Amino acid sequence: MTNLMKQRLFWPVAMLALLLIGNLIFEPGFFSVELRDGHLFGSLIDILRQGSPLMLVALGMTLVIATGGIDLSVGAVVAISGALACQQIAGLDDQGAVGGVLVAVALALLLCAGLGLWNGFLVGVVGIQPIIATLILMVAGRGVAQLITDGQIINVNSPPYKTIAAGFLASIPVPVIIAAALVAAVALVIRRSAFGMLLESVGGNAGASRLAGIRSRRLIIIAYVACAVCAGVAGLMVSSTVSSADGNNAGLLIELDAILAVVIGGTSLLGGRFSIAGTVVGALLIKTLDTTVYTIGIPPEVTLLFKAVVVVVLCLVQSPAFRARLSRRQPAEVSA
Amino acid sequence: MRSLAMRNKYLPVSATAVLLALMYGIGVINYTGFSDTQVVLNVFVDNAFLLVVAVGMTFVILTGGIDLSVGAVVALTTMIAAGLLEKGWPPAVALPVVLLVGATIGLGMGCMIHFFEVQPFIATLAGMFLARGLCYVISTDSIPISDPFWVSVANKQIWFGGFFITISVLIALAVVLIAAYVLSYTKFGRDVYAVGGNPQSAMLMGLRVGRTRIAVYTISGLCSALGGVLLSFYMLSGYGLHASGMELDAIAAVVIGGTLLTGGSGYVIGTVLGVLVLGLIQTIITFQGDLSSWWTKIFIGILLFVFIVLQRAVTRRRR
Numbered sequence: 001m002t003n004l005m006k007q008r009l010f011w012p013v014a015m016l017a018l019l020l021i022g023n024l025i026f027e028p029g030f031f032s033v034e035l036r037d038g039h040l041f042g043s044l045i046d047i048l049r050q051g052s053p054l055m056l057v058a059l060g061m062t063l064v065i066a067t068g069g070i071d072l073s074v075g076a077v078v079a080i081s082g083a084l085a086c087q088q089i090a091g092l093d094d095q096g097a098v099g100g101v102l103v104a105v106a107l108a109l110l111l112c113a114g115l116g117l118w119n120g121f122l123v124g125v126v127g128i129q130p131i132i133a134t135l136i137l138m139v140a141g142r143g144v145a146q147l148i149t150d151g152q153i154i155n156v157n158s159p160p161y162k163t164i165a166a167g168f169l170a171s172i173p174v175p176v177i178i179a180a181a182l183v184a185a186v187a188l189v190i191r192r193s194a195f196g197m198l199l200e201s202v203g204g205n206a207g208a209s210r211l212a213g214i215r216s217r218r219l220i221i222i223a224y225v226a227c228a229v230c231a232g233v234a235g236l237m238v239s240s241t242v243s244s245a246d247g248n249n250a251g252l253l254i255e256l257d258a259i260l261a262v263v264i265g266g267t268s269l270l271g272g273r274f275s276i277a278g279t280v281v282g283a284l285l286i287k288t289l290d291t292t293v294y295t296i297g298i299p300p301e302v303t304l305l306f307k308a309v310v311v312v313v314l315c316l317v318q319s320p321a322f323r324a325r326l327s328r329r330q331p332a333e334v335s336a
Numbered sequence: 337m338r339s340l341a342m343r344n345k346y347l348p349v350s351a352t353a354v355l356l357a358l359m360y361g362i363g364v365i366n367y368t369g370f371s372d373t374q375v376v377l378n379v380f381v382d383n384a385f386l387l388v389v390a391v392g393m394t395f396v397i398l399t400g401g402i403d404l405s406v407g408a409v410v411a412l413t414t415m416i417a418a419g420l421l422e423k424g425w426p427p428a429v430a431l432p433v434v435l436l437v438g439a440t441i442g443l444g445m446g447c448m449i450h451f452f453e454v455q456p457f458i459a460t461l462a463g464m465f466l467a468r469g470l471c472y473v474i475s476t477d478s479i480p481i482s483d484p485f486w487v488s489v490a491n492k493q494i495w496f497g498g499f500f501i502t503i504s505v506l507i508a509l510a511v512v513l514i515a516a517y518v519l520s521y522t523k524f525g526r527d528v529y530a531v532g533g534n535p536q537s538a539m540l541m542g543l544r545v546g547r548t549r550i551a552v553y554t555i556s557g558l559c560s561a562l563g564g565v566l567l568s569f570y571m572l573s574g575y576g577l578h579a580s581g582m583e584l585d586a587i588a589a590v591v592i593g594g595t596l597l598t599g600g601s602g603y604v605i606g607t608v609l610g611v612l613v614l615g616l617i618q619t620i621i622t623f624q625g626d627l628s629s630w631w632t633k634i635f636i637g638i639l640l641f642v643f644i645v646l647q648r649a650v651t652r653r654r655r
Contacts, residue, residue, distance in 0.1 A: 072584075128644055129597050131402075135584060136644070140637020146630030247630070256404075256461060269455050301476055304469030311462040312448070319452040 008266040011318045012281045015310070019288045020044075023295045030295065039168045043291065045176075051287030052175035053078070053234035055280060057254055058261040059183055060230030062279045063223040065262050068203040068271025069123055069130035071224065074231040074258060076141025077112055078251025081232035082239025083148040084108040086156050095158035104161075109232045115141070116228025120221030138255070145247030155244040165240035175237050182230065187276045199223065203271030261286050264314060285314075348594025349606040351650035355643060356613055363616065367623040374499050379615035384504035385410065385566040387611045389582060390589040391515045392559025394607045395552040397590050398519070399532045400599025401456040403553065405445065405463030406560040407582035409438050411575065412467040413564025417486075418479035418574025427485040435561045441467060442557020446550035460553075464583070471576030478575040481568060490569040504566040511559065516604040528552060532599025589614055592643060613643060 023030045023043070033042035057074050064071045088104035089095055115137060122133035167174035190196035201209040202216040210216045234254075239245045263269060264285055265278025289310055293303045316322045363370045380387075389406050396403045413434045420430040441463055448459045481487070493500040519525035527548040530538040539545045567578060587597075593610030595602025617639045621632050 126645060126648060128648060129591065131597060132588065132591050132644060135588060136637050136641045138584070139640065140634045143630040143633025143635075143637065147634065151628065151630055260458065260461060263455065263458050269457050301472035302469065304465045305473065306469075308462050308465035308469055311458070311465065315448070315454045315458055315462070316452055319454055321451065321453040325451075 008275060009278055009281060011314065012264050012266070012278065012285055015314050015317075016281060016285045016288060019285070019292050019310075023288075023292055026296050035171060038171050040171050040173070043295075045173065047284065047287050047291055048176045049173045050291075051284055052179040053237045053251075054254065054257055054261065054287060055179045055283040056182060056230045056234040056237075057251075057258040058265075058279045058283045059179075059186060059276070060227030061255075061258045062262050062265075062267055062274050062276060063186070063199065064130070064227045065259070065267055065269060066199045066203045066271060066274035067220050067223045068206065069220065069223070070259065070269070071119060071134045071227050072131060072255050073115070073119060073134040073137035073141055074227065074234075075251040075254045076138050076145065077115055077228050077231040078235035078238055078254060079145035079245075079247050079249075080115065080141055080148065081108045081112050081235030082250050083145040083154070083245040083247050084111055085161070085236055086154040086239055086245035087148050089156045089158050089161055090154050092158075095156060096160060098160045101158055101160040105164075105236060108236060109229055112228045112232030112235070113225050116225035117221065119228065120224030123224065124217040124220035142247060145245075145250070147247075149245055149247045151247070153244050153246045157243065161240055162243060163240075165237050178233065178237070182233065183276065183280060186226070190276065195219075200272050200274065203273070205272075257286055258283075260311065264311075264318075266318070345601070346603075347650070348647065349603055349609065351647050352592060352594055352606060352609045352613065354650075355646055356609055356616065359613070359616055359620075359643075363620050363623065367620075370619075370623055375619060377499055377501055377505075379612060379619060380505045380508070381502050382570075382618070383611050383615045384502070384508040385563040385570060385579075386582065386585055386589065386614070387508040387608065388511050388559050388566060389563035390586040390607045390611050391511055391604060392556035392563075393583075393586040393590050394515070394593075394595060394602065394604055395519075395528060396456075396556045397532075397587070397595050397597060398528050398599055398602055399549055399552050400535070400597075401449065401549070401552065402460065402587065402597070403442075403445075403463075403556045403560075404457065404460040404583050405441065405467055406556065406563070406586055407579040407584075408464040408467035408471070409441055409557060409560035410564040410567055410579040410582055411577070412441075412471050413438055413561045414568040414571065414574040414578050415471045415474050415479065415576060416574070417565060417568050418481050419474050421481055421483040421486065422479055427483060431565065434565060435558060438561020438564065439554050439558040442554040442560070443550065445557070446553030449553065450546045450549045468576060474576075476576065478573050481572045481574065486569065487572065490572055502569075504569050507562070507566060511562065512604060512608055519604060524548070524551070529600055532601070534600070585614060588640070592640075592647070594647070 030043045033040055033044055057078070061071060061074065085104045085108040088107055089101060092100040094100065119134050119137060122128045122136070123130050163174055165175055169177055190199070198214055198219055201212070201214060202219050206216045235251060238250050261282035262279050263282070265275055265280070265282035267274040267278060289307060293306060298306055369375070389410060393403055393406060416437060417430055417434050420433065421427065445459050445463045448454045449456050489503050492503050494502070494506070519528060527538070527543050530541070530543055531545050531548050535545055568574060571578065589610030590602070590607050591597060591610070592613050593602065593606025593608070595606055617636055621627055621635060627635060
């Protein structure tokens, strides 16, 4: 049991299970998943589907944090991506044309890659501290999103675009498939190539890795580009969910939730050590937390308090210092 | 090596000062009325609360930490102050109470960071959720402040030679002076720099790292609460959405002022210059006048970028 508790993922998973069971007590049908018209429905599926954008943003954020950086601009990138895609689609003669929608999506993701390149350039080449370098795009990015939409909320009516958030493939929701595919792809690249190890080495000590012959600049830039593209995909999902683009409010404060998800998953903000699986659990945990608030019927104004309490409790049980303090009271359990 | 480091330790602050002067010069050339002294004084009047909050943030960042809760604590302070005054509490009681609440939140986060080794970013993020959450528990609406003391302090203008400042500016300047004194001339100040420079060696030297670390978060909480009081003078209301994003303004001000986010190096005077830079950017935008809200955001981003890159270029040569 003590060995199990020392596992990095034990506490986040335990907390997730606790929240799910709490939901089950308040709503007995919570775990039921049914097949309706060949589509999967249920609260658990909802958590997965609504959690997909956050999971993607957190996935990209994990790579950036692994290099010892941080990306505050992801919320703005979410807004920009949705804004450009919707603006392009709104300008189509036939909004139902799959080709046109694909071009719009590609353009949006290309722009996001450019924005990531910009962040990576500032951090890796110019050498500005990540939190400040990405703050620039965080501030200016919302302006850019509004510029694209001309300050309006752009509504689109495009069935192919709607598919990104509301579609089903083999009875599984499309956003879940997209998120799972990207997570799998990143995990594969990281664990099947040297990329993950190089990222960790750059995060551990960028200067030393460069002296050891690792192109740390290029790795840092790749991490920021990947992060922005992931945020871009999340932005497409967010705007597709509501079939509109809102430059002001899309992805608002998602950067904080994403960072929280990454840290809950056991990745250190100091860089050099990261866990993709942890991030996935972290993102699911945060989304379940949001769902729990509705299920248990917590009044909206107390939501943030509830979140604060859960975060504090989770951080404390994960903290080795806290556990050491607890076990000091039980000398029998202390082992060298 | 050491003398070289000593000679150049003021370089980042000087760079900020020079660039600030440059920015002011560009404003004077391009906009009529920009050279009026009152324009500069208004930057102080409009940013007194940010100055106080940023000074508290300077302490935290000097130890290598970060405090994301400041904006939320500012909002909570305006909310509690407005709520208590509405219930008829005298200002002499309400004022200490809100300052105490801010300091307590800071203390709690400091303890979490020190005793349980929770990362500052996360501990203060939890503090941010907590403070904003408490705001909405008190009320989801804006609460106006009509207390005579509050209103009189808010409206008091101190005139000298045709120009005026407010009481908030005096309080903010007092905080700056106290902070500068504490950091430069007291043992605690040296501890702060030592902990930020290298916590390990600070501990081996016998400095009380834990106490210093907890103290800086308490100071930051206290400064946020005081900043909240100043904001409530400025707004004459308490509202849960006040000061949203102020934590980033404060961090930006500290960093623009030449303080390293990794800790151990920087000055309060740099933070003052940083706040002036942000304030002057706003002023230039106001004088420009014809920017739509999105161009304003883009323009702020561009100016921030130019400033940071220039500062980087100036200070890079020292290595």
